[in-house]
Amino acid sequence: MSGNQAINANRYVGQQANLQITHRGSDWYYTVCAMMGATTLIAMGLAFRRPQTHRLFHYLTASITAVACVSYFAMGSNLGQLPILVEFVRRRNRQVGSAGTREIFYARYIDWFITTPLLLLELLLTAGVPTPTILVTLFADVLMIVCGLIGALTQTRYKWGFWTFGMAALFFIAYELLYDARRHANVLGGDPKKTFWTCGIWLLLLWFLYPIAWGLSEGGNVIHPDSEAIFYGILDVLAKIGFAGLLLWGHRKTSPRNIGRNIIEPDQLFEKHGQDDGVTSQSGGAPSNISGSTAGAGHPTATPTQV
Template sequence: MSNFFEKRAGNNALNVNTNTQNDKSVAIAITTHGSDLYWAICAIMITATMVFVGLAATKPRHHRIFHYITAAITMVAAIAYFSMASNLGWTPIDVEFQRNNPVVRGVNREIFYVRYIDWFITTPLLLMDLLLTAGMPWPTILFVIVVDEVMIVTGLVGALVKSSYKWGYFAFGCAALAYIVWELVWTARKHANRLGSDIGKAFVSCGSLTAFLWILYPIAWGVCEGGNVISPDSEAVFYGILDVLAKPVFGALLIWGHRGIDPGRLGLHLRDYDSDPAVYDNDKHANDYGIPANNTGVTHTGVANTGVAHTGVAGNNNTTRPTDGVVTGAEHV
């Protein structure tokens, strides 16, 4: 009986979700050690998400944009790591280089495409965090995000190609990465420093971390999906450390850096319904006179609501106030 409970308490993911997909088995795949690590990172991502959302609740709604973006990053990553820990979201791909090392010996390798789905969603959000912090113009932000998507897609396609042509996609991805890093360390950094020393400091700390970590991802790709040099368990360690530093740790640094920065200084003039005088006071004034909020100025009779009474004498227009909560539009005497 004790053996039964010990077995039930362990990680059973690989027994439930085996190393067979579409009637094809994979030779080089994660073990329970890799699955355990993925579960641990999943827990870190979930915890970080709850912390970021909790911190957002302490701020006015129009000051929460960076909390929400950062929480979305770790939330998506948590789902991806749940999938990988469960030994799901992968496909077997024949390796270009067959090794004699027992941990990478075999004709095919487990490629987690769910990792790239995660990156396709989260890396643009990471860049938005950084480029909005730097106050970059929207055309630049959109173009950098498109280049980032090219980087992720070429990485995925390269990982799914078994021939040497995968390195062509790898080269395209590296070129895209080089442009992104250049934008971060040069253009965006200069832009952030002009907005103030506190903004510049927040950007440099987070931007430098991101640029450094992202340069390491192609190395991880080269020894994992690309070159089949290290085992899938070691792949879990390599990518896992990078993702924890690039997402929860990055997010903590970013939110800490923004603790005293008003988003308005970054050009983010966000409105909140019950705190924006342009909206709230106008609706309150309208309700005082029985006028529906966001009144279009047109009555049910089709007469424009000008609030002006026409006496029929030129130059003798007097403003009237609606009475008894009824909008009469124009009164003709």
């Protein structure tokens, strides 16, 4: 037999729901998997063409799409899912019929648990946001994803309570981006400011569509899992691959110092320690003081460098 046989091959792996993806949904998931994998290779290829100090956003982007690639491979294989009793049985709906159970891909939430904080981290680093703000924003994001997963696995109307908690976390994230991070980006100015505004608005607009997709699929059982796959897949392609393109293009001329990151190249670090050793030997073994200044005449005063 030729063609995509993933659903048939994995039909007896774990429990199966009455309502699940078909071969069309599986093909689409594999297509997105290939797109994520190609983006990962491109991001890594572009990273190796830049100095090590300028690879931060390339590595983060490659990590995001690599995790998504694995997740979409699992979903295309109809793995990483559980059958959950639906709250709303819609007998008159041609898409969902009168199915009692619907498959919920927990693999998707594992993906989001890892990748959405990294997406936010890229934005917050672009804006030069301080560490406490980064931490609280990432915590809100993790809370949002956990609430979405618990709600999707809940079989009663209490799932909408978790949806509400997740929405509250999403609004907090939007506040941090539009208020705190925006102010820091405006202070930086130049390319970091432009990149933050472009990528930030792009990501927020897409993220507010995810609760709608959740309500139509895991929450309200309105659309078929194949339609769910298309809805989420398009959003993920735009929020990960589209976002990656905008971000890496915006940072093509940005130095780490432009966003408050002082990263030293390995050869620079070796040269610095070599100079320190030379100063120590010339001064008779006297160690340098805390501020990095030395007793040797003619040597510039060094300042602590954050890596």
